[in-house]
Amino acid sequence: MGQFPTDAMQAFVKELKAGTVSKETAKKALLDKRTFEGRALYEMNCRPCHGDSTGGDGPMADGFRLRPINFTDNGTIETIVEGYTFWRITNGGRGLPQEATPWDSAMPVWKLDIPEEYRFKIMLGEYDLAQKTARQPEKAEGKEGEKK
Numbered sequence: 001m002g003q004f005p006t007d008a009m010q011a012f013v014k015e016l017k018a019g020t021v022s023k024e025t026a027k028k029a030l031l032d033k034r035t036f037e038g039r040a041l042y043e044m045n046c047r048p049c050h051g052d053s054t055g056g057d058g059p060m061a062d063g064f065r066l067r068p069i070n071f072t073d074n075g076t077i078e079t080i081v082e083g084y085t086f087w088r089i090t091n092g093g094r095g096l097p098q099e100a101t102p103w104d105s106a107m108p109v110w111k112l113d114i115p116e117e118y119r120f121k122i123m124l125g126e127y128d129l130a131q132k133t134a135r136q137p138e139k140a141e142g143k144e145g146e147k148k
């Protein structure tokens with residue numbers, strides 16, 4: 001995300017004033033707004049462990065045997081689909097299968113404390129802060145025969 005209000009938001013306001021709002025512009029502006037909210041919610045809830053820049057280096061991070069993930073590392077949140085990331089945020093470390101122990105995770109269960117809509121926004125903010133995009137589900141990937 002760029003400066004706030006973002007380019008997409010400014011474009012939306014411009015079209016709004018001119019009375020020519022397109023659905024595409026409105027959608028982009030709304031996505032930026034949600035991402036911005038997600039970033040604020042991330043700072044409030046996730047930063048203590050995952051850090052300001054999602055590097056897994058928040059002030060509380062050193063206390064855990066299993067460290068918070070560094071989301072800016074290649075091979076973390078960019079390798080999983082949004083649905084899985086959302087599930088992990090929702091169910092926390094305790095959602096991990098039995099085999100994961102003794103690697104008990106400090107990752108909290110968020111489904112009771114943060115409403116679904118907010119959790120989704122946080123996920124948008126998380127990817128945006130880490131400057132990563134989620135892996136696309138297979139069916140959505142490119143044209144047939146295209147190199148992956």
Ligand code: HEC
Pocket residue numbers: 042045046047048049050060064066067068069076077080085088089092093105106107108110122123126
């Ligand atoms: C008390 C510390 C703590 C807080 C607060 C916390 N996390 Fe975590 N998180 C962890 C730890 C430790 C791990 C690594 C172990 C694991 O995967 O369960 C983790 C892992 C994750 C993963 C899994 C990544 C992957 O590749 O599987 C996601 C996604 C995540 N956290 C998102 C969040 C979000 C979003 C928030 C805020 C709503 C948050 N975390 C708050 C400690 C925390």
